[in-house]
Amino acid sequence: MIFLTGGALLAAGAVLIVLIVAWLQSKALTSPPGYAQPDPETFTFAETPQSAAGLDYEDVSFSVPTGETLRGWLVPAAEPSDIAIVTLHGRGNDRRAFLRHLGMFHQLGASVLMFDLRENGLSDGAGRGTGLSVREAEDGVAAAAEMRRMGYQRIVVYGCSLGGSAAIIAAAKDPSIDGVVAESSIASFEAFVADGIDQRLKGRGVNASWVAALWGETVVGLTRWRIGLKSYVSAEDAMPQIAPRPVLILHGTDDYVVLEQHARSLVERGDAHVSYWPIEGAGHCDGYEVAGDAYRARLAEFLATLPPAK
Template identity: 25%
Template sequence: MIKLKTGFKIIAGLIAFLAIASIGASFYFFHVAQVRGDKPFLSNAPTPKSSPVYQDEQDFLKLDKETLSLKNDGLTLKAWYVPAEKPTDKTVIVVHGFNSKKEEMTAYGMLFHKLGYNILMPDNRAHGASDGTLIGYGVTDKYDLIKWTNQLIKTNPKSEITYFGLSMGAATVMMASGQDLPKNVVNIIEDCGYSSVWDELTFQAKDMYNLPAFPLLYEVSALSKIRAGFAYGEDAASSVKALAHNKLPVLFIHGAADDFVPTAMVNQNYAATKGPREKFIVKGAKHAEALETDKAGYYAKVGAFLEKY
């Protein structure tokens, strides 16, 4: 009997230890995934001068910019506004990716500047010059995007607005597509966005740490629900679910060699949308490198899509 009781104590102790270790790990990975700060697993190297987009970035930085502010959820959000060379009602909102900022989207800004668009380039919450400590993965960011949209429309009721997003920004514009958007939003372009937060973080847990989703991701998702207001598996955190309600034209762009947001995800997103749709897969392009890999093809595809829709 004494040995049995001792055995139960050992087992109980092990269970308690594992539970504490699991909870500690979940707090650590929540911080890595969702709390503002440096992410050592991401490269922040500047664009080399040999890059096809280097000069575009430099040229965009020389353009006249106005810094705009927006209040949402008690946060002050910042954005650059760059008017087109010639007066136009066409405006694109360019949304950056995870742990990025508007300054890293200048090559895309120059693309739309050359196409004759006004450009609004926000810093997402918890990024760049904007307030916030928790990264929204597009779930909370989509509401900021819609508020920026309404601010543009208030300034110019005739605005014809395009949404463009890269990576997490792509998920943001896709998630926004499932909302009751103003009629001024006329089309959407997404580049390398994920199918859902759950799918992407499940992939990253396996790819980066060789960890299964259970139990850790469930625990981190629960922390997100408590602290950020959303769980990773909710419909609100799914691009696919949002696109199922979308009837706007969408151009889906992805790199064929993307090993950060798997290329297969673009097919899920493409299949889900209900409006006109086009797909552009760039051979040899890794994550968020489609423009740099095939600049001429990228320009041609985006230009043709905007001309058509």
């Protein structure tokens, strides 16, 4: 029989506590507070493009290569257009995240595909939460392909938070995507997790960034194992693969959910076709509400840089 000394018991207990905390944070990373996928048999959206912006729309559905079905709304442009904007929402959200942008998109003459990422809204899923932007990027690629099938010749993927990261990774995977707009995006989930613990430590007067970095690596590694994510790439590592297509990075200077350093990291990995606009006074994913006309003008400038239709 093996007996543990008091010191060994304390060490084993400490390791167990660390593993439990890492597991809980891993769960929170993929299933943020309030996350729950609704029952598709009983759930309907209270808000639609018609009720929110007075715009006609049609229900659409399409599949990803693994067979799951994605569902959303297609809002056609007022006049025939070859540009389609595909929106990718953030953690724990759904297609409605971009309803407030619809009027702006419509004024800019683009059709818009707003859909639920897997495990969200009415798209297929089992309430597993997010896939660290990798699964969501696959959804973005499938959505872009659907827009191509419908005849749109220039596709922009437009995401916020996790959706912005997924938009970047999608464009890196799919060279037929013509441009990316990413707001409040997570450069890497390791850094995102590390930021949280680093801020807590500094709040207690402890400056140990290496501990935070190690914690970020641990939680993300555990998350990948837990959700069975074999292939993983961060948005910052995907950035160089998008060139020379245009990328617009947006970030609020008062975003305390995803720190502005993430935007700077993304820009540093890009080329001369990447532009960055720090939105003064904006928080997390509320750049349009804060900047209004300036935001619309910036997006209009970006759309003008898209390569000609093929």
